[in-house]
Amino acid sequence: MEQKKLKNILLEVASGRSNISDAIGIINESRFEELDFATVDLAREKRNGYPEVIYGEGKTAEQIVGIMQVMTKNHVNILGTRVSKEKFEIIKKYNEHAIYFEKAKCVIVTHHEMPITESYVAIVTAGTSDMSVAEEAAVTAETFGNKVERVYDVGVAGISRLFNRLDVIQGAKVVIVIAGMEGALASVVGGLIDTPLIAVPTSVGYGTSFGGVTPLLTMLNSCASGITVVNIDNGFGAGYSASMMNHL
Incomplete structure (x- = not known):
């Protein structure tokens, strides 16, 4: 805080025009x-x-x-x-x-250790190519005190891989699904869970993926309920929001 502003706040308290509690609130917010x-x-x-x-x-x-x-x-x-x-x-x-x-x-x-939640965030990727975005989400969530379970490379091209890890996904308090190409995995997972799902489109894919626009539109148009979509490649935004939900 600027010294002049701080001085004025203290003068207000000294003169009786402001109380200490209000002054502390102003200082903390500024x-x-x-x-x-x-x-x-x-x-x-x-x-x-x-x-x-x-x-x-x-x-x-x-x-x-x-x-x-x-x-x-x-x-x-x-x-x-x-x-x-x-x-x-x-x-x-x-x-x-x-x-x-x-x-x-x-x-x-890390300057102080944060308690880790008992409930966890599941981070699910369609392919190995989506891992950099997934790890950004995972590190973000872990930094803010969340237990994280990773379920990678379980996309719709081999859907049986997803069902093999479904117990882990369904046990999460919040699920993050990360997919490029056509982005179908978010809809599939969304129809199998009863918890919030944060979908992250990635820029992984060939020409008509349009750098992530195609999976973004797929996720925004999903008929599965409870899906929230963040920006293309925004693992941080997904991890941050998942942390807020997991701590509720």
Whole structure:
């Protein structure tokens, strides 16, 4: 918070025009730190339940390091998504506690352990090619304290593989289904479970998959009930939403 604004809040309390409880609320809701290239939201965990997440794509390694240093001072757990291996090598020089998940392209720094849920999120992929998006979802959910079960490569081209793992899928509190090509797996799974399903279309596929648009439209038009669809390749968004549902 800017020093001038903080001073005015304290003066309001000192003069009796504001009480301490109101002042604490204002301070907590206004905590951010200005950098030359970013405004780091330090109140997000209190406001939304989870701290700010760093989107690494489009940022330099040095910018990511700068944001992480501010967050580290405030002892919040850090998750960075879409971070390349090359950027992580630079990040690691500044933070020896940073851990990299290469398939997910995620980096985490844990400052305090979170209790793990007894209920779990099942992450289901149609193919092995969808694993990078699935791992982004998995690392996100795990970072926020969720037990995760992975069910990979069970797409409709060999549907018997899905039925072999159906008990794991049906036992989940939330299911994430990730598929490219025509995206049919979300509809199939949606008709077999009684829990929320988050569908993630991926950009995996040949020409008329249109970089994920075809599975996106398939999932949006599914006749199976209880399906929510996130953006193409948005494993993070699916993992975040699944975490919120699993913690209800």
